[in-house]
Structures are given as structure tokens and as C-alpha cells.
Amino acid sequence: MDLLAKLEILADAAKYDASCASSGTEKRDSLGAAKGVGSTEGMGICHAYAPDGRCISLLKILLTNFCLYECAYCINRQSSSVRRARFTVDEVVRLTLGFYRRNCIEGLFLSSGIIRSPDYTMEQVIGVARTLRVEHGFRGYIHLKTIPDADPLLLEEAGKWADRLSINVELPTEGALKQYAPEKDMGGIRRSMGRMRLGIDAAREKTRAGAAKPPRFAPAGQSTQVIVGADPSPDRAILRMSSTLYGAYGLRRVYYSAFSPIPDASAALPLRPAPLLREHRLYQADWLLRFYGFGVEELATDALGNLDLVHDPKLAWALENRQMFPVDVNSGTREALLRVPGLGVKSVDRIIQVRRHRGLRMADLARLRLSLAKIAPFVTALDHRPAAELDSARLSAKLAPQPRQLALL
């Protein structure tokens, strides 16, 4: 099989992994280097966008899509009739360096189907990273998918070459994982995440003078992905899981991937794909948990525990907690302002910056490019007090997006 055909198969096989980040690693560059290429400077770069709206930052491929496992949601499961291929280490290295030199990518995101054994597979994946770093002096970004319960020594080496490591939890509960991915085990996944956290923390610790420097270990941290809508878990269960994972393993990100139809799908799966809007709402809620001071149990959900699809989670919370409003933009605390629908972290920081110098009117808020229609019912300013809106039963309908927009999503 020629390289082009392999690339098509093994990129297609990798596209259900939503992660594309190339941010947050150490600073490196190639100045003064004898060989090699590449740099990383904190902020990752999205080099292209596919028509699915997703950013393309890394060459995201599988080393092989042959797989011993039978995960119902996965296009590469053993019983799938998908075409199979396997890259050699050299082929992945050539593609990575070739695309990198043309400024198409920030680096490589390498994953693999499980072949022979978890340890064997992990060794193959590490081999690519080692070759790139050691033989070719590659200084771009490397994200390696880790195989749960691979030998701790292999994990250690993976952390040495990679910027980021990840293991997908795949499904929100242990029961769902047992049902849909019989070879995977939540305990093994968590143990590996715990081990990675210890490695990441140790590598970050400031060394005392004279003490040995801890080994380099995944400076861009670890992340994970969960598939939404393949099993019946409601949003609240998913967000509880995320909250546990963020706290326990210091994850940089939890990626939510709405279950998407795949060719040759297993009968064990639901017939229809999960709405992309649900995935979007989970990301919004995830942001509220991490950057806006919300707790999982505060979020407004329906009786089943699912987030509102009509209103975003912050607005849904505000509509249920109207007694918290209006917030005065000239005197409200940062925490209170962060809870105002329509105000993001940056806007809140700008408001706080400006109000040290002068009082804010609605025109000032408009100049910060805020949507006055959205925030007006929830704030007071020098020249504004919300009328009776907060008491109005129609506020919810008024703030709902136009039906046309909803249909587009």
C-alpha cells in the first residue's frame, strides 16, 4: 500500500479524537541548533480549519488501525470492516517533518490501535517520538495517546519525549465502559492518570540547589475525552465525572465528543447521533466550572439531569436565580460579574480595569462589544436600571435565540 493511501486510512481513523491543542508546553526553539527544526512558545497555532469547524493544529494519525479491542463506538474495533493499514516509524517521521517544514502543523498527535499487547503498542508509539526527538532534533509539539496500564517505565519514557499525554476515559461511567468497551477498565485508566499526574507534578517541582533535576515529563500536562450520547448518562453525570477528573488528575482539558455516526456501526449503539448542541452546552458548562466559579450541582438541568438546549448554561442558571440580579457593573464583585449572562472573563476584567478610572454607562459596555440586549436585564450602570424584566415571566422566551439559528446548529 502506498503512503498516500495509508495516510488517508490512518487520518480517517484518528478523526474521532477531538483534541487538537498544542498550547501550554515549555518554550523551545531552533536558534543555534546544528540540526532539527521547530519551536513551541506557549500559545498553540491552528494551522487550518476543516469544514467541520475543527481546528487542525497537529498531524493527528494512528500508527495503525488494526486493533484487538472491541469498543462498540469505535470505527477501528476488531469486528469493523474498515480498511486497515500500518505506518512504519520512518513514514510517520517523514510526514511529520515534511508537513512541519511547510508550516502546515505544530507537531504530531499519535495514537494507535492495540496490537499484540498494550506494552508492545506503547513501545511502537514511543519509538516514533524518540526517533523524532533524538535522531531528527524535532522541537515541535508531540501529543502521545497512552495505553492504560502500560508498564510504568514505558509511561516514564513517553513523558520524556511528549509534550502532552492523554488517555481517553471514553464513557462517563464504569458500567457504560464495561458495556461498550469490554476490554477497557475504568480502574486501569484512572491508575494511569494518577501515575501521570505524579510524574507531571514531580517534573514541575522546583529543584533545591544540589538536588537532582526531576526527569522531564509531559510539560503540557494530560487531557482526556469522553463520548457523549452513546450511553444514557445525563449531562450532570458527565460533568460530575469531569469535575472529579480535573480535581484528581489535574487535567488540562476534558474533551466532549458528541457520538457521531461511523461507517459500519455496531448494533449496540443508538441509532441517531447525539446533537452537536449538547456537546456545545457541555463545553460551556465545563468552562463555567473551571473559570467562572460554578459548581456542578448549581447548574440548572431538567429532571433527567440534562442541560437546557435552548439557553446556554449560564443564562439558564441566571433565569433560575433571578434574586442574584441585577449586578452593578460599577461596584459588583468580580465573582458576581462573572455570573452575569453575556459577560466573559475578559469583559469582566476590562470592566474592572476601566471602572477604577471612571463610572460605566451602557454606551461604555457597548464599546466593549458586549451584547446590551443580553446583559441589560441583569446589570445596573450609571444610566441604566433594568425595568421589570427580571420579574417578567417572558424573560426566558425573550432571551431565547431565534428559532432559525437553533435549526442551524
Added chain:
Amino acid sequence: MQSVVLAHQVDFAGWRDAARRLALEGVAPEGVHFSVGAPDDLFAQAGDAAPDDPPPPPSGSFTVSRSLVELAQTVIQAREPERFDLLYGLLWRAQHGERKVAELVTDPAVQRAVRLAQSVRRDTHKMRAFLRFREVPPEGTEGDASRYVAWFEPEHYIVEANADFFVRRFATMLFSILTPYRSLHWNGTETRFGPGAEPSEVPDDDALERYWRAYFSAIFNPARLKVSAMRSEMPKKYWRNLPEAAAIPELIRTASRRTETMLEALPVDTIDPKPRRRAAAPEAGPALGIVEAEPVRPGTVAELAQAAAACRRCHLWEPATQVVFGEGPADARMMMVGEQPGDQEDLAGRPFVGPAGQLLDRAIREAGIDRGTVYVTNAVKHFKFEPRGKRRIHAKPDLVEIRACNVWLEEERRAVKPALVVMLGATAARAVLGRAVTIGRERSQPIALPDAYGSNAQGFVTVHPSYLLRIPDEDTKQREYAAFVADLKQALALVNS
């Protein structure tokens, strides 16, 4: 009206020097106009653009806030002829009572500058993202390196400020970046800027471009078509210079058909050579959180640890990483029982490795006990916590959890048969003695055990090392630590007696 002619579009030094002089001379913004020397003759006459003897700046103090300097450095790259005047206006205000003018982001002039800066930053980001090199293989002798050439059409004057980024990244490559207003050449050791160029100066094709197009097409998921999201991040104006963009129309056109085909295809029943281990969805446990469980059979510590790994006797297993079982010699004379594993223990899967464990190690050493002879374990074997942002906050195990877990502690005691069970803190004492214990009243003395599990063991109560960590007052902490070490010494004496 004073007129200042700058040497080129991003002549920040020229603008800064002139602005400084004008401000010190008290020339108001209405009385100045900045422009750029036309034609842009930076290269034709590098020497004589600037006068030989620039007028010495008038004396006087002149400081500008860092935020304004940074704003000016960015705004000066904007393709907006009025930008120099705009920036001088801000500088003037900063000198006349509005020192922090750059922070007034709702002020119309500041807002205009901020918008320009945002636009420059976005353009900078897009240049780093969407510029594509093509390889020009060496023509001459063997050993020559390839050259890489890119054509890019920036919206603003950003090539100069971006040069360092590309050099840091591609320092070992020979490359040229060509744009309509400026070109940049890197020969492996230095950067050279030249005049604008033509797209025809870049080679037509590159051996790897069809691979990149294939990758772009294959990574696209047709079931998630979101054209507007793509176009807002990658506007159409960039497409003509992106090799992969040629694939976009076809991908969009066929997306819905490809998705329909997937949805219409009948689900394939899994053809699995192995019998499926299909577990039913777990059911909620009965009241009090106790889950029906198989009875625990006595065994060696290793056997017990293995059995405990799957323990579902209470709900603590669910958010935890793993069971943290006891550790130490199977015939230890002394067993120490703590409360429960903490954050670090949960991650590592071993008892007493976190801060409290390190303190315990120190105290054990000072008491003259050989750490390798002690069996350490906990009353509860899963970490109980509350998630709080990026941390997990320790939560005290309740009676239900202590009781549910007690079976493991009993079996550990039956297997190890220690001469002394040292209970660290109230939870351990509650678990071992089966009653509420006030540490202050019962510590530092041998206690008879209600059930010795086949040995003639004694009990001994002291504080938990994490209690010592929480004492805020340094003197009290020292005193309590000494008392703890004294307790451990007494425990050692009891074991040896």
C-alpha cells in the same frame, strides 16, 4: 502645522523619537501630522533617509506607561494612515494628566487603538497559521540544502515584527517569505528584508502538497459539517494561498450524502470471536450506601489486596482512583492504622506517601523504630473527597464507610497478627475499637482490643500525623510533635516487652 515624515511603515523608532521631542516642546496633537516617506525607500537609500544630526531632544522628564508602549508597538503595524497621529494623541494625553490612558478601553480614541491592535494581532496569528512554504530542491552540487519559499498576503505591516518567530522555528532551514509589501530572507545566520514581491516568484507545486490535501480531507468528519465555524476562523481571503483549501468545496458538497449513507446502513451485529462479556448497567445500591457484597475470605495480605481492589461495599470507590491497601511485612509486630488514603496515596496506590506519611516517617525514625518492620494501613481504603476546582479536599469518612471497610482491616489483622495495633487518630480508633474514642483521654496507654483475631495483640492510641500538620501555632506544633514521638517510643517499648 508640523509635519513628520517617517522612514517606512513600521518606523517605530522614528515615530517614538519625534513624538518624544514634540511632546516635550509642547506641540499639541492638532499641530502635528505624521506620514511615511513615499515611495517606501528603506532599501534604496538606507543612509540618507535620516538626517545626519538629529536635533538633540529637549531636556525634561518623559515617562510612558508600559501598556501604552506595547499598544503603540502593535498599532504601528496597522494598515491605517492615521495611526501615528492617533498614537501621538494618546501619548499627549498620557503626558497631560491621564497617565494610564491606555487602560481607558471605553474611551473612543483608546478604543480605536485597541481595535487596530486586535486586528494586527489577529493578522499576526493568521500569518503564523496560514503561511505555507514550498520546497525548492537544491539545483547545484550535492550537499546543498533545499530552500523554502512562502507567499503570504498580510492585511497589515506585520512581516518585520514576525520575522523572529519564523527564524526561531525554522532556524535550520533556508527560507524566504514573500509578501506584496516586503520580503524576508533567512540564510541560516541572518535576516534580510527586501522590497515586496510577486506570487509568481514562488514555485507552483510541492511534492508533499497532495499528501497534505489528503490529510485535510481525511481528518474532516462529514457528519459534523459546520461551514460557518470554519469560515469565521479561516476566512475565504486566505484560501487562495492554502494548498488544502482546494479540497473544501467537494468536501462540503458530498458531506450530507456521506452522512446519510452511514445512517442508512443497517447496523452490523458485532461478529465477535469471543463471547461478549456484557455487563448489565450497575444498579443503585440500597439505603445507607452499603452495596451487597460477597463475604471476604481470609487470605494472605497479597490475596486480600487483590480482592479489595474490586470492593464495592460502599460508594467511595466510584470517584476514587484505586483501593489503597495496607503495606509492610506479613509478620510485622507493629501495625499502624490511619484514617484513609489522601490525594497522593490515591494517585500512587500506596499508604502514607503524602505529607502526613512523610511526617510519620520522620517521627518513626526519631522514635527509633525501623520503618521496614511496620505494617501500615488505613481504616478506610478509598480516598473520600470533595472536588473543589482543581483540587480534591479531604472529607472525613462517616460511620457507614468505616463499617463497610472494617472487614478488610479485620482480615489484615488476622493475616498479619501484630503484637501491637497503633491507632492513629479517632477514625482508626473507632474502626479498631468499635466505639467513639476521645484521643486526649485514651492516648499513650495500652488498650485491650475487643477482638484480637487469633493473636494476643494490644491496642495503642495516638494522634494522626495530619493533625500535627494542621496546627497553626509553631510552638504548639513542636510540643505536639514531641508528644507524638514519645507515644511512638512507648509503642516500641510495648512491642518489645
